[in-house]
Amino acid sequence: xxxxxxxxxxxxxxxxxxxxxxxxxxxxxxxxxxxxxxxxxxxxxxxxxxxxxxxxxxxxxxxxxxxxxxxxxxxxxxxxxxxxxxxxxxxxxxxxxxxxxxxxxxxxxxxxxxxxxxxxxxxxxxxxxxxxxxxxxxxxxxxxxxxxxxxxxxxxxxxxxxxxxxxxxxxxxxxxxxxxxxxxxxxxxxxxxxxxxxxxxx
Ligand code: ITT
Numbered sequence: 001x002x003x004x005x006x007x008x009x010x011x012x013x014x015x016x017x018x019x020x021x022x023x024x025x026x027x028x029x030x031x032x033x034x035x036x037x038x039x040x041x042x043x044x045x046x047x048x049x050x051x052x053x054x055x056x057x058x059x060x061x062x063x064x065x066x067x068x069x070x071x072x073x074x075x076x077x078x079x080x081x082x083x084x085x086x087x088x089x090x091x092x093x094x095x096x097x098x099x100x101x102x103x104x105x106x107x108x109x110x111x112x113x114x115x116x117x118x119x120x121x122x123x124x125x126x127x128x129x130x131x132x133x134x135x136x137x138x139x140x141x142x143x144x145x146x147x148x149x150x151x152x153x154x155x156x157x158x159x160x161x162x163x164x165x166x167x168x169x170x171x172x173x174x175x176x177x178x179x180x181x182x183x184x185x186x187x188x189x190x191x192x193x194x195x196x197x198x199x200x201x202x
Contacts, residue, residue: 001197003126005029006041006059006069011154012183016070019178019187027197029068037062048072048085049135052125060127066197070183072122074156076104076144078111084121087155097155101148104159108144116144120160120169120182124190126197134196138185142169153177 005016013031020027041058043051048071055069073087083090083104091099108116119141126134140162148158150170157169162180169177178184 001026002028002030002065003197004035004059004063004065004067005031006055006067008032009154012070012072015178015181015183016068016187018175019184022175022178023187023191025191025194030065032059035059035063043071043085046085048121048123048137049125051085052123052135053127053133056125056127056133060129064129066129066199067127068124069127070122070124070186072120072182074104074118074120074160076108076116076118078115078117079107082107101156101159104144104156105146108146113143113146118142118144118160120156122182122186124183124186126190126193128196128199130199132196134190134193136186136189136193138182138187138189140169140180140182140185 005013007013016029020029037059041055043054045051045054052069052071056067059067073084075081075084089095091103119139122138124136142163143161145159145161145168149168150158152170152172160169162169169181
């Protein structure tokens, strides 16, 4: 079976593919760049669920195939939950990971470590051609460090300290991140709904 993975973020693609392989889920994931889709997707919802649906729905309508999307972000308590759904665009129109991390550090410069609590959130939406949609959510709790640690992965990972492992997400290797991360937790929830991928089932 094949499904579109409605993302342009190749780090997400790697994490999904690793999870599916480790969990023995034999669905071939086709990222947007291999799907032929060249349109623009406007993520203008104000919830993770809303934006995950927009991405999955766009690729499902384009391809006629089951499409899966992840919308995710970092919610920092001392910033009232920001950057949240705006995580990828936090530093503006020309945002990238380095600028986003620099802005986050600047916003938190006067906040002591114990108040730098944060959580990563991932919402995965699976959209079927028959119109049905499934949502799962995963979270991971941690602290925002005062300087980056680790080189792996992407986004805010080098600043996100995960106390149970005494490491940032960027210091984790192989499948370690999926074992504890927001996306890994959402994927574990998704694995409980394998029957949803069988479009014959109501
Ligand atoms: P797609 O929309 O194409 O999937 P994207 O990266 O723009 O790619 P989102 O709109 O869901 O995806 O934004 C997620 C942002 O949240 C991402 O760019 C990072 O800044 C941050 N983020 C989400 N998950 C993360 C993770 O596992 N590690 C580090 N940062 C993460």
